[in-house]
Amino acid sequence: xxxxxxxxxxxxxxxxxxxxxxxxxxxxxxxxxxxxxxxxxxxxxxxxxxxxxxxxxxxxxxxxxxxxxxxxxxxxxxxxxxxxxxxxxxxxxxxxxxxxxxxxxxxxxxxxxxxxxxxxxxxxxxxxxxxxxxxxxxxxxxxxxxxxxxxxxxxxxxxxxxxxxxxxxxxxxxxxxxxxxxxxxxxxxxxxxxxxxxxxxxxxxxxxxxxxxxxxxxxxxxxxxxxxxxxxxxxxxxxxxxxxxxxxxxxxxxxxxxxxxxxxxxxxxxxxxxxxxxxxxxxxxxxxxxxxxxxxxxxxxxxxxxxxxxxxxxxxxxxxxxxxxxxxxxxxxxxxxxxxxxxxxxxxxxxxxxxxxxxxxxxxxxxxxxxxxxxxxxxxxxxxxxxxxxxxxxxxxxxxxxxxxxxxxxxxxxxxxxxxxxxxxxxxxxxxxxxxxxxxxxxxxxxxxxxxxxxxxxxxxxxxxxxxxxxxxxxxxxxxxxxxxxxxxxxxxxxxxxxxxxxxxxxxxxxxxxxxxxxxxxxxxxxxxxx
Numbered sequence: 001x002x003x004x005x006x007x008x009x010x011x012x013x014x015x016x017x018x019x020x021x022x023x024x025x026x027x028x029x030x031x032x033x034x035x036x037x038x039x040x041x042x043x044x045x046x047x048x049x050x051x052x053x054x055x056x057x058x059x060x061x062x063x064x065x066x067x068x069x070x071x072x073x074x075x076x077x078x079x080x081x082x083x084x085x086x087x088x089x090x091x092x093x094x095x096x097x098x099x100x101x102x103x104x105x106x107x108x109x110x111x112x113x114x115x116x117x118x119x120x121x122x123x124x125x126x127x128x129x130x131x132x133x134x135x136x137x138x139x140x141x142x143x144x145x146x147x148x149x150x151x152x153x154x155x156x157x158x159x160x161x162x163x164x165x166x167x168x169x170x171x172x173x174x175x176x177x178x179x180x181x182x183x184x185x186x187x188x189x190x191x192x193x194x195x196x197x198x199x200x201x202x203x204x205x206x207x208x209x210x211x212x213x214x215x216x217x218x219x220x221x222x223x224x225x226x227x228x229x230x231x232x233x234x235x236x237x238x239x240x241x242x243x244x245x246x247x248x249x250x251x252x253x254x255x256x257x258x259x260x261x262x263x264x265x266x267x268x269x270x271x272x273x274x275x276x277x278x279x280x281x282x283x284x285x286x287x288x289x290x291x292x293x294x295x296x297x298x299x300x301x302x303x304x305x306x307x308x309x310x311x312x313x314x315x316x317x318x319x320x321x322x323x324x325x326x327x328x329x330x331x332x333x334x335x336x337x338x339x340x341x342x343x344x345x346x347x348x349x350x351x352x353x354x355x356x357x358x359x360x361x362x363x364x365x366x367x368x369x370x371x372x373x374x375x376x377x378x379x380x381x382x383x384x385x386x387x388x389x390x391x392x393x394x395x396x397x398x399x400x401x402x403x404x405x406x407x408x409x410x411x412x413x414x415x416x417x418x419x420x421x422x423x424x425x426x427x428x429x430x431x432x433x434x435x436x437x438x439x440x441x442x443x444x445x446x447x448x449x450x451x452x453x454x455x456x457x458x459x460x461x462x463x464x465x466x467x468x469x470x471x472x473x474x475x476x477x478x479x480x481x482x483x484x485x486x487x488x489x490x491x492x493x494x495x496x497x498x499x500x501x502x503x504x505x506x507x508x509x510x511x512x513x514x515x516x517x518x519x520x521x522x523x524x525x526x527x528x529x530x531x
C-alpha cells in the first residue's frame with residue numbers, strides 16, 4: 001500500500017528529474033572546466049627545459065605532457081621543440097630512461113616568429129649595420145628589436161597605403177566596367193577615370209619600389225641563433241614577433257607577457273595558418289553575424305507569432321502552419337545551409353547581380369557567399385524558436401486581461417501593443433536568447449553561405465559604403481573547425497582550439513547574460529500581479 005502511494009504521488013519522477021538536472025549541470029560545468037583549464041594558461045610563458053641524453057645529445061623545448069609509453073611500459077616525456085625549419089617537426093617524445101639530466105638554462109631564448117613557429121635556442125651574434133647595442137646579450141636582442149620598430153612601422157604604413165590604392169583601383173575598374181556596359185567608354189567621365197587609373201598605377205609602382213627597398217633594409221638586420229645541438233640558424237629580426245627568456249623571467253614579467261598576448265589575441269590578425277596571432281576578424285565576424293541575424297529574424301518571428309496567436313482563426317491551415325513551424329526547429333542545420341545557398345545566394349543574389357551589377361558578370365557581386373546571406377540563413381534557422389516562444393508567451397496571459405482592456409473601449413491593436421506585448425516580452429526574450437545562443441555556435445550553414453578561413457577585409461570598415469554585406473567573413477566556430485581538423489599540424493594548433501572555444505563561450509555568455517538582464521528588468525516592470 002505504501003509502495004503504491006509512493007508511485008502514485010510521483011516521487012520517483014521527481015527524483016529522476018532532479019538526477020537528470022544534476023547530470024546536465026555536472027556535464028556543463030565539466031565541459032566549461034576542461035575548456036577553461038586548457039585555454040586560460042595557453043599564453044602563460046612556460047619553462048624551457050634542456051634534456052641531456054645518455055647518448056650525448058641534447059633536446060631543448062617546453063615539456064608538454066608525461067605518460068607511460070604503451071610500447072615499453074616506461075615513462076616518457078613530450079617536448080615542444082619548435083625550430084620547425086631545422087627539424088621539420090614541432091613535438092618529440094623521449095623516454096625518461098634515455099635522459100641523463102634535466103636543466104633550465106637561464107640564457108635560453110624563445111623567439112615567436114611570423115612563420116615556422118617558435119625557435120628555442122641561445123643568441124650567438126647580432127648583425128645590425130650601424131647600430132650600437134648593449135654588451136649584455138639579455139638586453140641586446142630586445143634592444144635590436146626595439147631599434148628596428150620605426151623601420152617596421154614604415155613598412156606597415158606602406159602596406160596600408162598599397163591596400164588603399166588596391167581598393168581605389170577596384171572601385172575605378174567597377175566604374176569603368178559600368179560605363180563600358182552602357183556604351184559610354186568614350187565620354188569625358190570615362191576619360192577622367194582612365195587618367196585617374198594611370199595616376200593610381202604610377203603611385204602604386206612607386207610604393208612597390210619603396211616597399212622593396214624598405215624591406216631590404218629591414219631584412220639586413222639578423223640574429224644568429226644556436227639550437228641545443230650547436231646548429232646555427234640566421235633569423236631576420238623582421239621575422240621575430242617577440243622574444244623572451246622564460247627561465248629568467250620574474251612573476252611580474254610573466255604577467256606583462258600574458259597581458260600582451262591577450263591583447264594580441266583580441267585585437268590582432270591571425271598568422272601561421274591561423275594557429276598563432278590574434279582573432280579579431282573572427283570575433284568581429286561572429287558578433288556582427290549574430291547582430292544581423294537578430295535584426296533580420298527577431299521582428300519576423302515576433303510578428304508571425306502574434307498573428308498566429310491573436311489574429312489567425314483556428315482551422316486546418318493554421319494547424320498545418322503550427323506543425324510546420326514546430327518541425328522546422330528539428331531540421332538539421334546543414335539543410336538550412338543548402339537552402340540558403342540555393343535560394344539566397346544563387347536565387348536572390350543572382351537576381352540582384354542581374355539587375356544592379358550586370359557589368360560585373362560573370363564575376364558575381366551578391367551572387368556568392370557573404371555575411372548577408374549567412375545572416376538570413378541563420379535567421380531562418382532560429383525564427384521557429386522565436387515564433388513558438390511568442391505564441392506561448394501570449395497564450396500564458398490570462399483571458400481576463402484582454403477582456404478587461406476591451407471592456408474599457410480599447411481596440412484589439414491597442415490591447416496588443418500596450419498591454420499584451422509588454423506582459424509577454426519576458427517570454428519572447430527567452431525565445432530570442434535561445435535562438436541567439438544556437439545561432440552563435442552553428443557552423444555547417446555558414447560553410448556554404450559565406451564564411452572563409454581568412455577574410456582579406458572586414459564587412460564593416462571606413463571605406464564607402466562602410467557596411468559591405470556582400471563580403472565574406474570569419475567566424476569563431478569555423479575557426480575552431482579549421483585549425484582543429486584541417487590544420488597540417490594539429491598538435492601545434494590544439495592550444496588555439498581551446499582558446500577559441502573559450503572565447504566563443506564567453507561571447508555567448510556575455511550576450512545572453514545581457515539579454516537575460518533585460519528580460520528580468522522587463523519581467524519586474526510588467527508583472528501580471530501588478531496590473
